Amino acid sequence: MADAPRTVDLARAFAESGVGEVLAQLDRELVGLRPVKARIREIAALLLVDKLRREHGLTAQPPTLHMSFTGNPGTGKTTVALRMANILHRLGYIRSGHLVSVTRDDLVGQYIGHTAPKTKEVLKKAMGGVLFIDEAYYLYRPENERDYGMEAIEILLQVMENKRDDLVVILAGYADRMDRFFTSNPGFRSRIAHHIDFPDYQAAELAQIGEQMLTAQGYRFSPDAKAAFLRYIDARMQQPHFANARSIRNALDRARLRQAVRLFETRDRPLCVDDLMTIEAEEILASRVLDDPAAKEPA
Amino acid sequence: MRLTQGTFSYLPDLTDEQIRAQVAYAQGKGWAVNVEYTDDPHPRNTYWELWGLPMFDLKDPAGVLHEINECRKVFANSYIRVSAFDPSHTWETVRLSFIVNRPPEEPGFYLERNEVNGRSVQYTVRSYAAAARPAGERY
Numbered sequence: 001m002a003d004a005p006r007t008v009d010l011a012r013a014f015a016e017s018g019v020g021e022v023l024a025q026l027d028r029e030l031v032g033l034r035p036v037k038a039r040i041r042e043i044a045a046l047l048l049v050d051k052l053r054r055e056h057g058l059t060a061q062p063p064t065l066h067m068s069f070t071g072n073p074g075t076g077k078t079t080v081a082l083r084m085a086n087i088l089h090r091l092g093y094i095r096s097g098h099l100v101s102v103t104r105d106d107l108v109g110q111y112i113g114h115t116a117p118k119t120k121e122v123l124k125k126a127m128g129g130v131l132f133i134d135e136a137y138y139l140y141r142p143e144n145e146r147d148y149g150m151e152a153i154e155i156l157l158q159v160m161e162n163k164r165d166d167l168v169v170i171l172a173g174y175a176d177r178m179d180r181f182f183t184s185n186p187g188f189r190s191r192i193a194h195h196i197d198f199p200d201y202q203a204a205e206l207a208q209i210g211e212q213m214l215t216a217q218g219y220r221f222s223p224d225a226k227a228a229f230l231r232y233i234d235a236r237m238q239q240p241h242f243a244n245a246r247s248i249r250n251a252l253d254r255a256r257l258r259q260a261v262r263l264f265e266t267r268d269r270p271l272c273v274d275d276l277m278t279i280e281a282e283e284i285l286a287s288r289v290l291d292d293p294a295a296k297e298p299a
Numbered sequence: 300m301r302l303t304q305g306t307f308s309y310l311p312d313l314t315d316e317q318i319r320a321q322v323a324y325a326q327g328k329g330w331a332v333n334v335e336y337t338d339d340p341h342p343r344n345t346y347w348e349l350w351g352l353p354m355f356d357l358k359d360p361a362g363v364l365h366e367i368n369e370c371r372k373v374f375a376n377s378y379i380r381v382s383a384f385d386p387s388h389t390w391e392t393v394r395l396s397f398i399v400n401r402p403p404e405e406p407g408f409y410l411e412r413n414e415v416n417g418r419s420v421q422y423t424v425r426s427y428a429a430a431a432r433p434a435g436e437r438y
Contacts (some may be wrong), residue, residue, distance in 0.1 A: 098358045124366075128359025166361040 013052055019044045022090050026083065031212065032205040035079055039196050040087060042142035047091045064193040065093060066160055066166045068136075069180075071198025074244030078134065078173040080198075084131040084170060094168060097130035104138040109154040113299065115148040119155045129165045137181035138173035145243040154183060160191050201244050203233050210248045214279065221257065234291050258283040300407030302340055305380060305397040315364065318381065318399055322360035325395055332363050333382050334370050336390045336400075338437040339429045340378045347380065347410075358381045367399055376402045387408035402438035 014020060025043060026037060043065065050060040058106055065088065069077040079112040082099055089097025102122055109115035123131065133139070141147040160169050171188075173181070175197065201209065214220055221229060236247055258280050263271065284290075307313060307399045311323045314320065325332050335347035350370045354363055363381070370379050379400035406427035413421040428437040 096358050124354070124362030125358070127357070127361035127365075163361070166359070202315055 007055065008052055010048075010052065013048060014175065015091070017048055018052075018090060019048060020185060022087050026087070029212075030076065030080070030083075031208045032201050033076060033080070033198065036076075036196055037197060040084075043194070044091055046086070047093055060295055062093075062165050064164055064191070066192045067168070067170045067180060067194040068192045069170060069172040069196050069198060071176045072174065072244060074246030074248075075198035075200060076245060077198055078132075081132045081170050082128070082174060088130065088168060089103065091252075094129055096128040098126075099132055100105060100126040100129060101132045101134060103134050107133070107139065107156075108148050110148075112148075115151040116155060119152045123155070123159050123163075123167065127163070130168045130170060132172065134171045135173050137173050137177040140181055140184060142184060153188070157187050157191060193294055203220075203230070203237060206233050206237075206245065206248050209245050210252060213252055214251060217256075219252075219259075219277055219279055222278050222280050225279050225284055226285040228281040232284050232287060239289060241284060251289075252279075254287065255279050255283040300405055300406055302378065302398070302401060302407070304340070304342060306395050307397045312401070313399065318397075319360045319364055321395065321397065322363045322381065322383075326358065326363075327386070328359065328383075328385070328394075330383035330385045330394055332357070333384065334363070334366050334379065334399075335382060336370055336374045336377045336379045338377045338402075338434060339426065341426055341429065342383065342424070347378075347386060350374075350379075352386065371400050375400070376403070404438065 015079070023037075023041060026040065030037070046063060050063065051176045053060040067084070069075055069081060078101075081101075085094070085097050085099035088094045100122065106122055107119045139149045139153055141149050156169065159167065169192075171192070173180070205224075210229060210233075211221065211226075232251065233248070236242060236251065241247075244252070260285065262280070263275060303309070321436060322332055333352040334354075336350055337344065337347040351366055351387065354366070355417050356404075357363060361362050367381065377400070380396055380398045382396040385392060385394040408424050411423040412422065415421055
């Protein structure tokens with residue numbers, strides 16, 4: 001080449017884009033979810049490099065960013081999807097950064113000719129942002145061949161292909177059912193570039209999540225309660241219908257109820273702000289999960 | 300005769316890119332954007348037909364542009380305008396309106412003079428296209 005190689009200042013572009021801050025915030029506010037964060041980091045890097053390439057006159061096809069989130073209940077699929085809109089907006093991939101969250105009911109009509117306008121309406125609303133389809137496998141009902149879900153799927157696929165720069169589609173659902181959904185709709189699998197699997201949380205991560213939830217609501221654990229909560233998590237994880245962070249949230253909601261009752265019953269005693277904020281061990285230990293006498297013993 | 304009315308009547312027709320920018324501006328202000336069409340563009344005809352529904356809840360101009368193009372496909376020989384309605388209290392009116400499609404042939408209007416009461420004259424503006432033919436066959 002005749003002219004000297006032009007240098008590209010990736011570090012400066014990174015600093016200017018504000019991506020570092022987005023990623024740091026993600027690390028700070030979301031516990032665990034290592035593979036998810038890794039994938040978001042990759043997407044951020046790709047978008048940044050694409051931007052640089054465009055600035056230097058190299059061709060940069062806008063990448064496909066349709067995603068599918070799979071994982072067990074309560075692993076943070078919806079939470080991440082909500083943030084994804086914000087992240088992609090700050091990375092400059094989508095124009096407005098709003099998220100339209102829909103389920104089957106919002107897309108599929110009730111009679112012939114109802115589905116197409118309904119789906120198109122939703123797609124128009126989501127343009128410039130992210131369309132989040134929760135429990136996407138309900139769209140396809142193989143047991144009923146006259147189901148209108150297929151029509152919605154066809155329109156979706158078409159828009160996902162043709163309007164890639166207008167809209168990002170995120171599908172979410174439980175892993176096994178999503179797999180079945182993709183096998184019966186191969187078009188979907190190939191149009192989605194990022195299949196992200198959300199792992200289950202470890203006990204320590206759940207404890208951290210619990211404390212973050214409490215802090216956000218202006219509560220805190222007493223030291224005893226903290227230890228009791230760890231035991232509670234261990235016991236709860238062994239039980240059926242464990243839904244990761246969602247179970248933790250429900251447990252904390254019940255603990256708050258019990259705390260309110262305790263405060264109410266001891267109302268002749270003067271209260272201070274600290275009392276209103278603190279969750280004691282007894283609120284955790286009163287849970288049915290720890291009814292098993294073995295579980296009540298300190299570990 | 301090229302018909303002019305609305306906000307940008309003194310400008311050449313807007314390109315799609317310019318339409319997109321105007322729609323984005325209206326949406327940024329929280330106005331509901333509508334697509335309307337008519338084949339009777341008389342200046343006193345304020346009641347154009349609404350294409351679809353008012354787009355209250357769209358956040359991005361792409362959806363509106365899609366509807367404009369759909370409308371152009373069906374009513375290529377009609378006038379199509381985009382209007383933005385401001386629903387906020389004390390305004391509650393159209394704040395922005397401009398033409399986005401016009402028929403290839405625009406015969407224009409003529410002034411009809413009607414002598415009454417001796418030498419007095421009443422004036423009426425009539426459209427050549429709308430005068431003789433029924434709706435749907437004018438342009």
